[in-house]
Amino acid sequence: MKNLSVSNLLGIKYLKSEDLNLIFETASQFKEVINRPIKKVPSLRDITIANLFFENSTRTKLSFELAEKRLSADIINFSASLSSVSKGETLSDTVKNILAMKVDMIILRHPNPGAAHFLSKNLNACIINAGDGTHEHPTQALLDVYSLTEKFGSLKGRRVAIVGDIMHSRVALSNIYALKMMGAEVKLCGPKSLIPKHIESMGVTVSSNLNAVLNWCDAANILRIQNERMGTVYFPSNREYSQNFGLNFERIKQLKKEIIILHPGPINRGVEISSDVADSSHSIILDQVENGVAIRMAIIYLLGSKLNIKSND
Amino acid sequence: MTSRILLNEKKIEIILRRLCCQLKEKHGDFSKTILVGLQPRGTLLLERLVKLLNQQGFINLKLGKLDTTFFRDDYRRNEKPLNANKTEMNQSVEGMDVVFIDDVLYTGRSIRSALTAIDTYGRPNSIELLVLIDRRFSRHLPIQPDYLGAQVDALQGDKVRVIWSKNSAKNIVYLEKNSE
Numbered sequence: 374m375k376n377l378s379v380s381n382l383l384g385i386k387y388l389k390s391e392d393l394n395l396i397f398e399t400a401s402q403f404k405e406v407i408n409r410p411i412k413k414v415p416s417l418r419d420i421t422i423a424n425l426f427f428e429n430s431t432r433t434k435l436s437f438e439l440a441e442k443r444l445s446a447d448i449i450n451f452s453a454s455l456s457s458v459s460k461g462e463t464l465s466d467t468v469k470n471i472l473a474m475k476v477d478m479i480i481l482r483h484p485n486p487g488a489a490h491f492l493s494k495n496l497n498a499c500i501i502n503a504g505d506g507t508h509e510h511p512t513q514a515l516l517d518v519y520s521l522t523e524k525f526g527s528l529k530g531r532r533v534a535i536v537g538d539i540m541h542s543r544v545a546l547s548n549i550y551a552l553k554m555m556g557a558e559v560k561l562c563g564p565k566s567l568i569p570k571h572i573e574s575m576g577v578t579v580s581s582n583l584n585a586v587l588n589w590c591d592a593a594n595i596l597r598i599q600n601e602r603m604g605t606v607y608f609p610s611n612r613e614y615s616q617n618f619g620l621n622f623e624r625i626k627q628l629k630k631e632i633i634i635l636h637p638g639p640i641n642r643g644v645e646i647s648s649d650v651a652d653s654s655h656s657i658i659l660d661q662v663e664n665g666v667a668i669r670m671a672i673i674y675l676l677g678s679k680l681n682i683k684s685n686d
Numbered sequence: 687m688t689s690r691i692l693l694n695e696k697k698i699e700i701i702l703r704r705l706c707c708q709l710k711e712k713h714g715d716f717s718k719t720i721l722v723g724l725q726p727r728g729t730l731l732l733e734r735l736v737k738l739l740n741q742q743g744f745i746n747l748k749l750g751k752l753d754t755t756f757f758r759d760d761y762r763r764n765e766k767p768l769n770a771n772k773t774e775m776n777q778s779v780e781g782m783d784v785v786f787i788d789d790v791l792y793t794g795r796s797i798r799s800a801l802t803a804i805d806t807y808g809r810p811n812s813i814e815l816l817v818l819i820d821r822r823f824s825r826h827l828p829i830q831p832d833y834l835g836a837q838v839d840a841l842q843g844d845k846v847r848v849i850w851s852k853n854s855a856k857n858i859v860y861l862e863k864n865s866e
Binding site: 375376395398399401402403405406409410411412413414415416417419420674675677678679680681 | 757758761762763767769773775
């Protein structure tokens, strides 16, 4: 019987390749479940999960909520803007109060890098990181890599490009860890101002020539420009960015092979990706969304199994 | 630990042929029937039964493999996690006669979870249970088989092992006695 090597999901960095394989195997079974006429299993009927979102989210929040409901968990939702955080309560106090209400698991999105890590060190609860600032977004990386393994089988030797705002993207960092763990080659592409210095030390290569990168790769993950995290100007204009790093159908047409296009959403159509590519047969954006629910069900199920009922008494 | 052979391949073959006859008697041409092997080990018994039924001219059988892991009642109650197997149910069970097929019936808890799991594919007309081995006097729930290979009396702690080999002459069912 296999189990995860961790009790919290703080980042891909802390996982092993066996963990990823177990999550993917379990997600495949849950994907079958969510395509049944009745899409619900009773496994987590005695578990309560708090979704703490200190930052805006559409897909991740809905996906987690749906995954929890499909597993029959009880859930409570929390948005920072509607809470006592605006009255000056600290993160630690907010979460301690929520845990005092007998909550078993915390899903945390927070604008500060390391927020989930901080909580896991200070509190005795199962924590899943749903994005911490510019640091990691493990569930997004898991669903991206899972979607790619569905298409390619093994990722060993496959070439994956990550294009766009690498500097501010937690999706990029988690994807790099996960892709490298599964044996893929990773190339980053974007304006030099948005590529972190010394990123090559993670075993990736960097290029500023999008056409060359597209010709090199089997799949390209296109990232959004994270304007909300930029304190200064990193490139002259969206129009110029789009001309140099925007993926459009002209670029796809000149390729000698088929490539797969991913995007974690939300899409800024016409900036990093044009509508005709986003809606084309190359794009697996909606597969990613479907797989997101299955992946999150798998993670919650596997981490939940570590909340032994005897230790709760 | 001592072990005792309960069934050898010859006996297994006789039992499987009898079970096929009983299924045919009840289900006729199997047009409204789905045979569902319970993962992981019930599917191996299902394969043997299907082979025999195919030899007897029943070709287009409706089959399924059902994994009940997510419907079990011991999630979070063991040190070991519950890992799921593949489910292959390619049709709705709405209005169909379902026959669950499993190798050993022990506490009945797996069957209870299968009864819940099958509901997610529709409302069957009826559900029956076929098992190769029934461990008597060890049930935790009011569940009994409709088609039965053999009954065994075994103490708690003993294990009934069903070995399906690629070479069918080596198929065997044996009882592992707990020596304590």
